[in-house]
Each structure stands twice: as structure tokens, then as C-alpha cells.
Amino acid sequence: MHIVSDFVRSCTTIIATGGPITGFLLILLESFIPALPLGVFVALNINAFGFFFGIIISWSATCLGCFLSYLLLYYLSNNFIDKFLNSNLRKKVRQGTSKFKKIPLQNLVLIITLPFTPAFLVNILAGVSRIKTDKFLISIIIGKLFMVIFWGYIGKSFIESMTDIKTIIFIALTLVVSYIISKVIGKKMNIE
Secondary structure, eight states: OHHHHHHHHHHHHHHHHHOHHHHHHHHHHHTTOTTSOHHHHHHHHHHHHOHHHHHHHHHHHHHHHHHHHHHHHHHHHHHHHHHHSOHHHHHHHHHHHHHHHTOOHHHHHHHHHSTTSOHHHHHHHHHHTTOOHHHHHHHHHHHHHHHHHHHHHHTTOHHHHHTOHHHHHHHHHHHHHHHHHHHHHHHHTTOO
16 A cells, blocks of 8 residues: 555656646646546646646646547548448448437537546547537537546545445536536537
């Protein structure tokens, strides 16, 4: 147990020494490399910079990273699909992506809010299916905020948190609030 706490303390010191840019870049990089642990980086940012500033750094970095990977796939996907897939597989991919494109805003926000949803996969699907940019941007701004708060809230001891009724209630409330906010914004901005 001391080894883990020493490791966390060392990582926090490294991030704090590098400043907010280091914490920002780690999370930005996580958006492109799905094997990197977002929850760990959020917890380290919070340990290094405090809860509020750690959340702001983590949230802005993950939103920017997801949006950049979405844009990359949005503009490159048609050429990639046409070039590398045979016509039968291309047709199946296009059918799947057309279904994903029609996903309501509030459902996309819920998918993004869930802490175990692979962000890289959502970015790929959103880019390839060519979801409207404003719809995707609003989804990640709302969904990632609640997801980062979730990781900040339980980041210290995940296993203990999952058996604590307060954490389970917090997760449920987070999902409900993100759903309601996305529903209201979707209606106001006429996004579906």
C-alpha cells in the first residue's frame, strides 16, 4: 500500500512541477491513445492542483482532445472508408454509422457521461458517422464535465467507492442531471 501511495505522490509532484500544461497535455494525449487511464490522470490533476482547478484542467483537455480526434475522423473518414474497405463491408459500416448519426443529443451525452465508455470509440463513431459538429461539441462539453467530476469524486479509492451507497447515488444523480441539461439545451438549440 505504501508503494502505491509513494507512486501517486511522485506522479503528483511531477505533474505539479510541470505545471498545469503537463496535466493538460497528459489528458489531451489520452484522447488519442485509448490505453491511457483518464481516471488516473484526473485524480493526479486534482491532487496536484486542487479539486476545482484540477477539474477545469482535466475537463478542458479531454473536451479539446475528443473534439480534435472527432474532427480528424470527420474529415478523413470518407476517404479512408472508400479506400480500404470492400463494397460489402463499406455498406455495413455506412448502415451502422447512419444509425449512430441519428442518436438523440441526450443519449449521446449519457454515453459520454458514463465513466467506462471508451471515449476514443465514441470519437471515431461520431467522426465517421459525421454527426453534426455542434451536436458533438455540446455533447462532450456536458458529458465530459460530469464524467471528469465523477473521476475526481471517486478517484482516490475506486473499489471502496463502488460499494458506498453515497457514490452510487452520486453516479445516478450525475447521469440524471447530465440527461436533463442535454435535453433542455437540445430543445433550446433545436439539436437532435
